[in-house]
Amino acid sequence: MLVSKPVSDLRELRHETISVDFAVIGGGLAGVCAAVTAARQGLRVTLIQDRPVLGGNASSEVRLWALGATSHMGNNNRWAREGGLVDEILVENLYRNKEGNPLIFDTVLLDVVARESNIRLLLNTAVYEVRKSAPDTIAGVTAFCSQNATRYTVEAPLFCDASGDGIVGFQAGAAFRMGAERADEFGERFAPDEGYGELLGHTIYFYSKDTGKPVKFVAPDYALKDITEIPRFRAVNEREHGCKYWWIEYGGRLDTVHDTEAIKWELWKVVYGVWDHIKNSGEFPDAENMTLEWVGTIPGKRESRRFEGDIMLCQQDVIEQRVHADAVAVGGWSLDLHPSDAVYSEKSPCNQWHSKGAFGIPYRCYYSRNISNLFLAGRIISASHVAFGSTRVMLTSAHGGTAVGMAAAHCQRDALQPRDLTEPNRMSALQTALNRAGQSIPGIPLADDGDLVQSATVSTSSTCVLTELAADGPWLNLTYPVAQLIPLTPRDRPTVEFRVRAKQPSEIRVALRVSDKPENFTPERTLCEQVFSLVEGEQTIAFPITEGVDQNRYGFLTLDGNEAIKVACSEQRVTGLLTVQKKFNHAVSNTGEQVPPEGIGIDRFEFWVPERRPAGHNLAFKLSTPLKAFGIEQLRNGWFRPTTASNAWVATYEDENPRLELNWNAPQTLREIVLHFDADFDNAMETVQWGHPEHVAPFCIRDYVIRDANGKELHRCTDNHQTINRIRFDTPVCTRGLSIELKHPSDRVPAALFGLRVYGGA
Known part of the structure; x- marks a missing residue:
């Protein structure tokens, strides 16, 4: 029992001082990825989060689905999902939570952090004070946890502000901006004018459900009485909830830092007014049995402060896909700006407005230009307001957070400051370390001299030589133009046969199209084409590729839209093969073609997008000469997803026991084996609400066995679902060879591998 006598002075709060290598403030996806990445590199990390769960806008408190370069699979960024730790989190969430339950996603993130013994996680803990040891150096931060009444002082040589509003950077004196730059500052022709506004607002979501019996709703007094006065009320309906109401937005004309509570109240007024209208206006009789299950209590915030690094990303970096020598992360979301008057606009x-492909984000955006030991992560990174419209989304933020965590490890190891890593050799080392972790930096393959596979003789039990995909699937009506994506080399000029059905005599145009940039998937140039006259009924058309590609790249074998024609599809799926259609995707303002107004510096181009599974079959086809697109040489080329080639070894369907063999001239001491599987980088894997048809990507190898040269089993895996498998041996293995026995994912999908790496060391 504790009995405390009265005191005349103030009592002191419990106080704890924590000294670590790296302090991360903010537990959204960016902060989580920064902290976990640094911890896995051996740093002692404190992750400070002012909320009871991790994830920020992706958490169960806000419930926004996390997205990035894949953009709901509604742009032309094929196989663009963020790699490394971001991919690991998304794939794990798919495995545990394909239905998109936000509470389960909370647990996925908490698990990722809790597994790292090097992380001290402080939840419900808000940083409120910064201490400096020099004008350009942070010495520590002070935070308070309301749940355990404890004040923390966290000291570290390196800090990362991933707090969203930049509480650390702001107090430390880091240069920042708030609002929109004028068009002439960076030459950004999409920069908004004063009438459009300078800031994006906040949003609060709600969930509803059908109870199976009538439910009454009495609106709170503060709810808007007539939402028909809101210009956007016309989009209201009883069938949607959650992120579908992203447009319930407010606050862009206010101070989005200090006016957040006032903004929240206005959003509550709108949300409860919307639900009152759905339930009680009489316009939605199907809502009789529906109840309001959940309303957010904190708003999802889009924009506040943006901090200045050594470079500020701008519109042209995104649209032109500018190449930066210090690229460390990928972007690919559109330039997505909202009018500041938001729901009242x-x-x-x-x-x-989309670019024609994904783009790299330079490292110089991820640290403060005037606070020497401060990293930036999340939506506060160094970008103009226009470019921020793309970089602000969560998976782009998280990918950058991973880069920050790895950079912090390199700084701590070599006693450096963030800016020091821009030296070319140090930057190359950082990029290599990120790519080893699966980051997949645009334009930068993994160049890793320590990989023993590079010196091994590699053989396989079989290699897929593409001659056809069987016509054993559904028939696709050509309501929209369709294209089969195939990887081509300059030597490939086969004749391609398609099986079609015509309701009546018709014509169809078939073409081979490519992108101007070989790494893009926006068909801009036609290399060859032919118009075929069809008779009524089923028939084969044979399209000769008369002009081949100039370098390795994907080609679009396109068939024009015609409602009177169907084309045969295949049930077979192969890593690196995909079908797309020229059609709309309203989730990302895609109406089939991007047609921007004149003078805003945006390209006009067509959208060719895939169907989500279980739809989206490959077209059935036959080739007069085979495509050798899946050879074993691709296992060690440094790419771990389709780019200008499939970058995958694929076994034949007929191979009952696919196997890889590695042999060296002399015994090798092995410490680690890394396998890169295909968890379908084209799937957006939205984290909440959306829902997905499977919990494991259909291309992913589930079962495999690794043996040494004498047949001794070194490792056995069953029920794998992750993209990257790392097998680390507590005791090094000495052997002249390895055998990796793989099992096909299914009878419709052959075994495939993007990469195989082996590392030695005693």
């Missing part, structure tokens, strides 16, 4: 709720 007569304007379109958003303006989304």
Whole structure:
């Protein structure tokens, strides 16, 4: 029992001082990825989060689905999902939570952090004070946890501000901006004018459900009485909830840091007014049995402060896909700006303009230009307001957070400051370390001299030589133009046969199209084409590729849209093969073609997008000469997803026991084996609400066995679902060879591997 006598002075709060290598403030996806990456590199990390769960806008408190370069699979960024730790989290969430339950996603993130013994996690703990040891150096931060009434002082040589509003950077004196730059500062022709506004607002979501019996709803007094006064009320319906109401937005004309509570109240007014209208206006009789299951209590915030690094990303970096020598992360979301009057605006709720492909984000955006030991992560990184429209989304933020965590490890190891890593050799080392972890930096393959596979003789039990995909699937009506994506080399000029059905005599145009940039998937140039006259009924058309590609790249074998024609599809799926259609995707302002207004510096081009599984079959086809697109040489080329080639070894369907053999001239001492599987980088894997048809990607190898040269089993895996498998031996293995026995994912999908790496060391 504790009995405390009265005191005349103030009592002191419990106080704890924590000294670590790296302090991360903010537990959204960016902060989580920064902290976990640094901890896995051996740093002692404190992760400070002012909320009871991790994830920020992706958490169960806000419930926004996390997205990035894949953009709901509604742009032309094929196989663009963020790699490394971001991919690991998304794939794990798919495995545990394909239905998109936000509470389960909370547990996925908490597990990822809790598994790292080097991380001290402080939840419900808000940083409120910064201490400096020099004008350009942070010495520590002070935070308070309301749940255990404890004040923490966290000291570290390196800090990362991933707090969203930049509480650490702001107090430390880091240069920042708030609002929109004028068009002439960076030459950004999409920069908004004063009438459009300078800031994006906040959003609060709600969930509803059908109870199976009538439910009454009495609106709170503060709810809006007539939402028909809101310009966007016309989008209200009883069938949607959650992120579908992203446009319930407010606050862009206010101070989005200090006015957040006032913004929250206005959003509550709108949300409860919307639900009152759905339930009680009489316009939605199907809502009689529905109840309001959940309403957010904190708003999802889009924009506040942006901090200045040694470079500020701008519109041209995104649209032109500018190459940066210090690229460390990938972007690919559209330039997505909203009118500041938001839900009360007569304007379109958003303006989304896409680039023709993904782009690299330079490392110089991820640290403060004037606070020497401060990293930046999340939506506060160094970008103009226009470029921020793309970089602000969560998976882009998380990918950058991974880069920050790895950079912190390199700084701590070599006693450096963040800016020091821009030296070319140090930057190359950082990029290599990130790619070893699976980051997949655009334009930068893994160049790793320590990989023993590079010196091994590699053989396989079989290699897929593509001659056909069987016509054993559904028939696709050519309501929209369709294209089969195939990887081509300059030597490939086969004749391609398709099986079609015509309701009546018709014509169809078949073409081979490619992108201007070989790494893109926006068909801009036609290399060859032919118009075929069809008779009524089923028939074969044979399209000769008369002009081949100039370098390795994907080609689009396109068939024009015609409602009177169907084309045969295949049930077979192969890593690196995909079908797309020229059609709309309203989730990302895609109406089939991007047609921007004149003078805003945006390209006009067509969208060719895939169908989500279980739809989206490959077209059935036959080739007069085979494509050798899946050879074993691709296992060690440094790419671990399709780019300008499939970058995968694929076994034949007929091979009952696919196997890889590695042999060296002399015995090798092995410490680690790394396998890169295909967890389908083209799937957006939205984290909440959306839902997915399977919990494991259909291309992913589930079962495999690794043996040494004498047949001794070194490792056996069953029920794998992750992209990267790392097998680390507590005791090094000495052997002249390895055998890796793989099992096909299914009878419709042959075994495939993007990469195989082996590392030695005693």
